[in-house]
Amino acid sequence: MVASQPLKAGQVVLRDSPIILYSALPLIPQSSSSSSPVFCDYCFRTLSQSPSLGGPSSTVLCPSCCHHRFCSPKCLSLAQNVLHTSWVCKALSQLRVNSALLEQPLECQVQVNFLVAAYNLASVSPSNFQILLSLQGSSDDATIAAAQFLHSLMSSLCPFAPTSLQKLFSLELTAALLAKDKLNAFGLMQPFSEDNEERSVRAYGIYPYASFFNHDCLPNACRFDYVDTSASDDNHNTDIIIRMINDAPQGREICLSYFPVNENYSSRQKRLMEDYGFACKCDRCNIEANWSDNESVEDDAEDIEEAMDEDQYENMAASDTEINSQGENNDFPHAYFFLKYMCDRNNCFGTLAPLPPQGDAPSDVMECNVCGNLKRDNGFDGDGGQDGVSMED
């Protein structure tokens, strides 16, 4: 994805709707999960747990499987046409009592959610299924062999699939679909809580245009979603929005970070190779590859701040690309990024981007793409440069 015109910090460059959306929760409920949040199986909004607050008693269960839960009759009816068709309902019900699947890691159960959603897409929207197949990601002999167990499960669902679908089932297609999912799925996170060290995903989606963004460990754009906070009558609450973090000239590649930016060099390289199949050679990796201890940059943002005075930050912020492209020997030219664009809330690790500009005027309010916090960006000052701001501001 390359800027076809100069872009401003905060500018929305893409709003994208998912062609596939599937639950990230294991198919077979865990005994410890009774206090975990529950989500509508169509719009994935959080369902209130308390009956007095309109909790599960006011939600709607699928009348066939009595398992999938929806926040309203409208969501149930929309789901029955697209995500929770009669084949999906029957397929998931059958898989939930499959003892071989029960013995598999939870991740395998989530892959099954994806495969059922993907095969179902071939039936409900052949054109979107072709888009899914056109995305990057292909299978090889090793991934085909690894897909065998999952495909045996899918084959057991074939006899009662719609006729148009039955001829599609194959080990090669199952493996190819898994490869598409691995490279392209975006996670919609569960509501943020400072007490949770692990960030949990509520659902995964495949977003056809957002899938074109490459990765950079110092991204110039990041993605937002408003699954719970968009208006209750908004049928596009699972859309994702890509906003610029900083200005970009025409011709500049626009990149996202595929995971929180605070990870250290070796874990980023490992993850990018294992999950996405490439060795990252971005400016940040080129610098951090030479660090002797591979220390995480998030370790001591305060030390970094103390080590540099305000003028240095401003110089870095103004000339980071120059430093990087010319390879100047600066140990930590991206320090400013962590101070300005990384959320400082406990356990958040989100990225901050300015709100969209109003006309030509840039916004000085930064929004976190994980916890949703809004902060006034006053530049770099003695206390981190950011003040809390309320929505009314």
Ligand SMILES: C[S@@+](CC[C@H](N)C(=O)[O-])C[C@H]1O[C@@H](n2cnc3c(N)ncnc32)[C@H](O)[C@@H]1O
């Ligand atoms: C979601 S796709 C990104 C879009 C993809 N490049 C395309 O043309 O459709 C993810 C894949 O893009 C490639 N990719 C993304 N970022 C990259 C980078 N910084 N360097 C090399 N390859 C990258 C990898 O093959 C990765 O598995």
